[in-house]
Amino acid sequence: MRIGSASKRFVPHLQNNNAAGGGYLKYLKVIWPLPITAFGLMLAGIVQITGGACKRYGNALEASNGAASRLLWLMNPWADIEAITLGHVILARDLATAKRLRIHEHTHVRQYERWGVIFPFAYLASSALAVMKGGDAYRDNVFEREAFEAQFFQRENTKL
Numbered sequence: 001m002r003i004g005s006a007s008k009r010f011v012p013h014l015q016n017n018n019a020a021g022g023g024y025l026k027y028l029k030v031i032w033p034l035p036i037t038a039f040g041l042m043l044a045g046i047v048q049i050t051g052g053a054c055k056r057y058g059n060a061l062e063a064s065n066g067a068a069s070r071l072l073w074l075m076n077p078w079a080d081i082e083a084i085t086l087g088h089v090i091l092a093r094d095l096a097t098a099k100r101l102r103i104h105e106h107t108h109v110r111q112y113e114r115w116g117v118i119f120p121f122a123y124l125a126s127s128a129l130a131v132m133k134g135g136d137a138y139r140d141n142v143f144e145r146e147a148f149e150a151q152f153f154q155r156e157n158t159k160l
């Protein structure tokens, strides 16, 4: 598929699937964040039955449209969230947003594979640390910085 080959080119972690540490390690990467992925799958199910779309892209399921916007609002009514990653599930308000933020959100998937169920706590700790240092809870969060860097790198690549 064209989309698949594009993802292999632009999503760095997809290139490393067969690298050293393959084999059962790839199952651990799926199992480690599984409780959060399960919550994400429940939300993806709601998106699906409310007329949205669920599509696998790389090693994540992207759920968009349907009730996605409302679910994102329910998760944080104070911030205008466009997309959120829950383990191996990405919830985006619509298809265009899912596509635009794909590299960013897939970076969070990779972070979940590293940190597993403790990722949300590590994320909050990083935000707290950023605020304590006088920075921004979102932009200065180390996990967001990595995701924004990946997004920027992808944008540079597509110019080639």
Ligand SMILES: [Zn+2]
Pocket (backbone or CB within 6 Å): 104, 108, 143, 144, 147
């Ligand atoms: Zn992010």
